[in-house]
Amino acid sequence: MHRLNVVLTATASDSHTWNLMYLELLLQEWGHTVTNLGPCVPPELLVRRCRELVPDLIVVSSVNGLGFSEGGELVRLIRGCAELADTPLVIGGKLGTGMEDQTAEAERLRAEGFDLVVMEAHGLGPLREFMESMCLKAMR
């Protein structure tokens, strides 16, 4: 089975860390290689590390409720970088504060360039399915 090189990151404002530890261990358990950039990662640093590491997948975790707003800035910067224009990009966690229209916000992030937006209520299944389908495609 093809395994993925994953860059795992938080958004710039997000200082929560156990989400990142959890996801790092989980993705490793699924057989992937993970570079965990940690909390509060400035977008420019994320782009620089991704250009160096050339990951198969970038996973953004947000739990402080600012994922919808910071995700937009992130995706514009990542998609604006030629080397990362097609790199699969996922965001998930507690993306909002509960005040926004979550479905509309998720659709906006998808339209802006995220390949998958996983809301808290949907758990980790969508991420697993997405990664498994990436592995299957790579084997063909």
Ligand code: B12
């Ligand atoms: C510990 C904690 C803190 C600690 C963090 C310490 C540390 N080193 O991590 C401190 C005190 C610093 C903190 C600060 C804040 N926190 Co806080 N914190 C928590 C708390 C109690 C536990 C979080 C935790 O560690 N969970 C364990 C990990 C393993 O689970 P998780 O984070 O939920 O991640 C899971 C999912 O979200 C999901 N997931 C996460 N990312 C991704 C990505 C993808 C792609 C996918 C598929 C899934 C996924 O998978 C993970 C595993 O199941 C939660 C409340 C709670 N009980 O959840 C609040 C909570 C996350 N915090 C919250 C808030 C608002 C804040 C502050 C803004 C508070 C403030 N006013 O200052 C600040 C923000 C600081 C910042 N700059 O980010 C809110 C977020 C609300 C929201 N998003 O709707 C929560 C939910 C509390 C609440 N009920 O209001 N916090």
